[in-house]
Amino acid sequence: MAAGTSETPDRRAVRDFLESTQAGICAALEALDGEARFRGEEIARPGGGVSRPRVLEDGPLIEKAAVNFTHTEGAEMPGAATQRRPELAGRRYEAISVSLIVHPRNPWVPTCHANYRFFLADDPAGGAPVWWFGGGFDLTPYYGFEEDAIHWHRTARAACEVHSPELYPRFKAQCDAYFFLPHRNEPRGIGGIFYDDFDEGGFARAFALWRATAEAFLAAYRPIVERRRDLVWGEREREFQLYRRGRYVEFNLLQDRGTRFGLQAGARTESVLASLPPRVAWRYDWSPEPGTAEARLHEVFLRPRDWADEPLPQPS
Amino acid sequence: MAAGTSETPDRRAVRDFLESTQAGICAALEALDGEARFRGEEIARPGGGVSRPRVLEDGPLIEKAAVNFTHTEGAEMPGAATQRRPELAGRRYEAISVSLIVHPRNPWVPTCHANYRFFLADDPAGGAPVWWFGGGFDLTPYYGFEEDAIHWHRTARAACEVHSPELYPRFKAQCDAYFFLPHRNEPRGIGGIFYDDFDEGGFARAFALWRATAEAFLAAYRPIVERRRDLVWGEREREFQLYRRGRYVEFNLLQDRGTRFGLQAGARTESVLASLPPRVAWRYDWSPEPGTAEARLHEVFLRPRDWADEPLPQPS
Numbered sequence: 001m002a003a004g005t006s007e008t009p010d011r012r013a014v015r016d017f018l019e020s021t022q023a024g025i026c027a028a029l030e031a032l033d034g035e036a037r038f039r040g041e042e043i044a045r046p047g048g049g050v051s052r053p054r055v056l057e058d059g060p061l062i063e064k065a066a067v068n069f070t071h072t073e074g075a076e077m078p079g080a081a082t083q084r085r086p087e088l089a090g091r092r093y094e095a096i097s098v099s100l101i102v103h104p105r106n107p108w109v110p111t112c113h114a115n116y117r118f119f120l121a122d123d124p125a126g127g128a129p130v131w132w133f134g135g136g137f138d139l140t141p142y143y144g145f146e147e148d149a150i151h152w153h154r155t156a157r158a159a160c161e162v163h164s165p166e167l168y169p170r171f172k173a174q175c176d177a178y179f180f181l182p183h184r185n186e187p188r189g190i191g192g193i194f195y196d197d198f199d200e201g202g203f204a205r206a207f208a209l210w211r212a213t214a215e216a217f218l219a220a221y222r223p224i225v226e227r228r229r230d231l232v233w234g235e236r237e238r239e240f241q242l243y244r245r246g247r248y249v250e251f252n253l254l255q256d257r258g259t260r261f262g263l264q265a266g267a268r269t270e271s272v273l274a275s276l277p278p279r280v281a282w283r284y285d286w287s288p289e290p291g292t293a294e295a296r297l298h299e300v301f302l303r304p305r306d307w308a309d310e311p312l313p314q315p316s
Numbered sequence: 317m318a319a320g321t322s323e324t325p326d327r328r329a330v331r332d333f334l335e336s337t338q339a340g341i342c343a344a345l346e347a348l349d350g351e352a353r354f355r356g357e358e359i360a361r362p363g364g365g366v367s368r369p370r371v372l373e374d375g376p377l378i379e380k381a382a383v384n385f386t387h388t389e390g391a392e393m394p395g396a397a398t399q400r401r402p403e404l405a406g407r408r409y410e411a412i413s414v415s416l417i418v419h420p421r422n423p424w425v426p427t428c429h430a431n432y433r434f435f436l437a438d439d440p441a442g443g444a445p446v447w448w449f450g451g452g453f454d455l456t457p458y459y460g461f462e463e464d465a466i467h468w469h470r471t472a473r474a475a476c477e478v479h480s481p482e483l484y485p486r487f488k489a490q491c492d493a494y495f496f497l498p499h500r501n502e503p504r505g506i507g508g509i510f511y512d513d514f515d516e517g518g519f520a521r522a523f524a525l526w527r528a529t530a531e532a533f534l535a536a537y538r539p540i541v542e543r544r545r546d547l548v549w550g551e552r553e554r555e556f557q558l559y560r561r562g563r564y565v566e567f568n569l570l571q572d573r574g575t576r577f578g579l580q581a582g583a584r585t586e587s588v589l590a591s592l593p594p595r596v597a598w599r600y601d602w603s604p605e606p607g608t609a610e611a612r613l614h615e616v617f618l619r620p621r622d623w624a625d626e627p628l629p630q631p632s
Contacts, residue, residue: 055600066600183579183588246592253569254579263499263570272499276562276598283594284371284382285586 007203009131011094014118014207015071018098021116021214022069025100026054028218029067032225033059038067043268048073049094053271057278061229063105066274071096077121084197088130093121098214099258101275102221107241108231110141110148110189110224111248113275114217115258116210131203133210134196136171137217138179139224140189140248142241143293144301146313148224149190153307156193159216163201163209168308171195176304181251187302188251192220240294242281249280323519325447327410330434330523331387334414337432337530338385341416342370344534345383348541349375354383359584364389365410369587373594377545379421382590387412393437400513404446409437414530415574417591418537423557424547426457426464426505426540427564429591430533431574432526447519449526450512452487453533454495455540456505456564458557459609460617462629464540465506469623472509475532479517479525484624487511492620497567503618504567508536556610558597565596 026038036059043051051070056062072095077088097117104111114137121130139152153172160168171193179188193213199206252259252275262272288294342354352375359367367386372378388411393404413433420427430453437446455468469488476484491510496503509529515522568575568591578588604610 057600064600183585242595249565249596250569250589253566254576260570269499270601273566273598274600278598279558280565280596280598281594282589282592282596284373284380284590 009120009129009203010207011096011118011120015096017211017214018069018096018116018118022052022054022067022098025098025218026056026067028222029056029062029065029102032222032229033061035059036062038065043271045070045072046266047075051268051271053268053274055274059105061104061106061109061225063103064278065100065102066271067098067100068271068274069098070271085130088121091121091124093119095119099275100217103245103277104225104229106229106231107142107233107237108228110139110228111245111277112137112139112217112221114138114214116214118210131199132196133198133206135198135210135213136175136192136194137213137220138175138189138192138194139221140244141301142244142297143237144190144297145224145228146300146310148227149301149305149307150310150312151223152190152192152220155216155220156213157308159212160193160209162212163205167195167209168193172308179251181247181255183250183254184247186247186298187304188247190301190307191304239281240288242279243283243286244297245277245280246282248277252276325436325445325519326523327412327434327436331412333527333530334385334412334432334434338368338370338383338414341414341534342372342383344538345372345378345381345418348538348545349377351375352378354381359587361386361388362582363391367584367587369584369590371590375421377420377422377425377541379419380594381416381418382587383414383416384587384590385414386587401446404437407437407440409435411435415591416533419561419593420541420545422545422547423458423549423553424544426455426544427561427593428453428455428533428537430454430530432530434526447515448512449514449522451526451529452491452508452510453529453536454491454505454508454510455537456560457617458560458613459553460506460613461540461544462616462626464543465617465621465623466626466628467539468506468508468536471532471536472529473624475528476509476525478528479521483511483525484509488624495567497563497571499570500563500566502563502614503620504563506617506623507620555597556604558595559599559602560613561593561596562598564593568592 030037036056038054038056040052040054045051049072051068053066053068056065074093076090077093095117099115101113102111116135119132123129157168160171172191175191175194176187178194179191181188259272263269346353352372354370354372356368356370361367365388367384369382369384372381390409392406393409411433413431415431417429418427432451435448439445473484476487487509488507491507492503494510495505495507575588579585
């Protein structure tokens with residue numbers, strides 16, 4: 001029996017979970033910020049379905065956050081999605097996702113991104129539908145902290161172990177490979193986990209893994225925010241943050257498949273580009289002085305490391 | 317006899333012209349700025365040739381300008397360049413270009429871009445080489461002025477008429493088509509001229525047209541800078557400029573063939589991305605209030621218009 005067809009997928013449960021994930025993450029981010037509020041809309045999608053972008057701007061802690069829920073129902077699988085699965089061309093399908101990004105104001109607090117998606121294509125012959133889950137989260141610090149990187153990756157690993165111990169190394173490697181800027185020969189950040197096309201163990205087990213990795217997001221991010229939010233920053237740290245945000249823009253517009261595909265497929269531009277940082281700077285041919293806190297980002301953090309296996313630094 | 321093979325191309329004259337164009341434009345921009353200076357390097361290109369990026373940053377008038385000279389000599393035509401001309405695959409070739417961008421600090425002064433390039437591929441059988449010219453310039457105002465748009469396009473038209481009266485409408489249409497953001501359904505600015513693959517009339521006449529369009533750049537841009545540079549601006553105008561610069565980044569990273577091809581082909585990233593604005597802002601789902609000066613940009617200027625044919629506004 002093929003994986004992913006062993007049980008009837010419960011699309012209602014998937015959708016309910018993502019809707020409550022969006023609500024829960026927005027509420028948690030508002031609570032962290034303390035002042036700013038998400039604004040939201042409900043937008044019917046041309047081909048069927050709905051999208052509910054929610055964006056928070058100009059908070060004291062969070063300069064911009066976007067947490068978007070999208071449910072697409074399509075009469076025919078589009079070309080781009082069928083390259084990998086040509087047998088699905090033309091089938092009726094559903095795609096449900098939450099994607100989110102947080103751009104904090106304080107440069108000591110890292111930017112984070114997460115995405116959770118479910119895909120299902122019906123069998124026109126009345127057989128079992130094809131479905132899979134995808135997801136993950138990755139962290140982009142401006143100033144790195146070993147204990148934060150270790151916590152981030154251990155939380156990701158613990159979520160993956162709900163399913164099996166071999167998932168985390170696979171998903172971490174996929175994250176490192178995906179969030180990479182070839183023109184800079186540089187990772188986007190310290191990674192995390194990233195997976196797609198996941199149906200291993202059947203619906204119930206794959207759904208449980210997926211839920212665990214979604215619930216892990218706040219468990220991974222919130223303690224890091226709490227630890228760094230009161231660190232004092234000035235123009236130097238702000239300038240470095242704005243400069244490093246340029247890499248984020250480069251990745252999203254040059255590399256990210258979701259962004260490029262979304263724009264080409266006619267998705268709502270403001271929703272797709274809600275991930276872009278609120279303020280960004282580019283400087284020509286600049287790099288930090290060796291030995292500075294800014295140089296440590298490259299030297300220590302922007303290289304693949306097995307963070308989850310490292311010992312937590314001892315308090316000095 | 318095929319156009320472009322009727323006379324021996326003088327590649328030395330082309331290169332000399334572009335080198336003096338780079339020097340002349342840098343000197344003129346420094347004079348306009350009054351304080352900041354271009355810094356430059358000479359970088360040997362891996363496959364042969366040289367690139368001389370020159371970048372000015374943080375001037376009182378010019379926040380960032382990049383004027384790059386590149387001379388590529390290659391043993392074999394790369395794939396991307398041969399799609400249109402498959403007969404050139406594998407030939408020895410040369411490409412010489414100057415490309416430039418100016419991001420002024422004052423939001424009343426428009427951003428401008430220009431590019432001049434010459435391409436030549438030798439015939440391995442000893443016949444005449446294949447060659448062509450390309451070039452053009454386009455203007456991206458934050459706040460539009462009819463008289464500036466008319467001056468810009470009339471200057472472009474006059475340069476094209478050195479060769480023939482039918483060039484300007486063709487080159488203007490190509491510019492409007494190229495500098496367009498499909499995901500915004502919006503032109504990048506008020507256009508100008510853009511041409512490629514140009515060898516009409518043989519080398520001497522094509523070279524003369526190309527020189528005229530290169531010399532027209534300063535004739536088109538400088539008077540606009542002089543007219544607007546002393547207009548007083550504040551936070552409102554600056555914010556609108558930063559917001560609109562986001563469109564520039566989106567165009568360069570999502571659309572521009574030179575940027576995408578350059579990065580994929582392994583060109584020096586800092587030279588390719590020197591065109592990005594120094595500071596940029598993105599705001600979610602924002603548009604200016606109807607009736608404001610900011611709304612006029614869309615209503616009056618961000619639409620294709622035959623600016624060169626319009627009457628100059630009378631002084632009131």
